[in-house]
Amino acid sequence: MSNLLSMAQAFAFRGAPPFHLQHRVGLAVLTLLLLVACIPAALAHEFKVGDLEIEHPWSRATPPGAKVAGGYFTVTNKGSAPDRLLSISSDISDKAELHEMGIKDGVMTMRPVEGGLEIPAGGKVALKPGAYHLMFVGLKRQPKQGEKFPATLTFEKAGSVKVEFVVEGMGETGSSDMDMDHAE
Numbered sequence: 001m002s003n004l005l006s007m008a009q010a011f012a013f014r015g016a017p018p019f020h021l022q023h024r025v026g027l028a029v030l031t032l033l034l035l036v037a038c039i040p041a042a043l044a045h046e047f048k049v050g051d052l053e054i055e056h057p058w059s060r061a062t063p064p065g066a067k068v069a070g071g072y073f074t075v076t077n078k079g080s081a082p083d084r085l086l087s088i089s090s091d092i093s094d095k096a097e098l099h100e101m102g103i104k105d106g107v108m109t110m111r112p113v114e115g116g117l118e119i120p121a122g123g124k125v126a127l128k129p130g131a132y133h134l135m136f137v138g139l140k141r142q143p144k145q146g147e148k149f150p151a152t153l154t155f156e157k158a159g160s161v162k163v164e165f166v167v168e169g170m171g172e173t174g175s176s177d178m179d180m181d182h183a184e
């Protein structure tokens with residue numbers, strides 16, 4: 001603290017401090033910003049854009065050589081108009097598709113969702129294993145358990161939002177969705 005004080009005094013009494021002090025102040029500010037930025041992410045792992053809340057985006061570790069990985073999260077629309085998830089992009093794969101599960105000729109299949117996924121006004125849509133989900137297609141590397149990777153979701157009305165997918169273990173089914181201890 002006395003360090004911070006003397007830096008503040010350097011600013012107050014002498015105008016611009018010598019370069020090495022400016023550098024230290026810069027680092028202190030950066031550290032503070034990082035701390036503040038990390039608190040909400042570590043506690044809730046939730047993202048907001050417009051009237052939408054995106055909770056707990058997660059993916060799964062993949063075996064070596066795998067070309068696709070799933071992506072899951074819950075979107076809540078607190079607004080009074082429906083919105084639509086139009087597209088997803090991430091550096092982890094060539095592209096990301098929105099899929100739905102269905103039964104064709106008695107066989108479970110998945111197919112791309114046409115025209116985006118509607119998020120009803122005042123409603124909630126869960127992307128989870130066995131239902132609507134994202135598919136990261138053409139993985140450039142394997143997502144590793146415990147890491148986070150960024151992605152951008154684009155909605156028709158709310159616009160684009162950057163989120164982070166937490167990578168869980170290969171056997172994860174999403175049933176422990178309420179478990180907020182996933183940061184480890």
Ligand SMILES: [Cu+2]
Nearest residue numbers: 099110134135
């Ligand atoms: Cu799929």
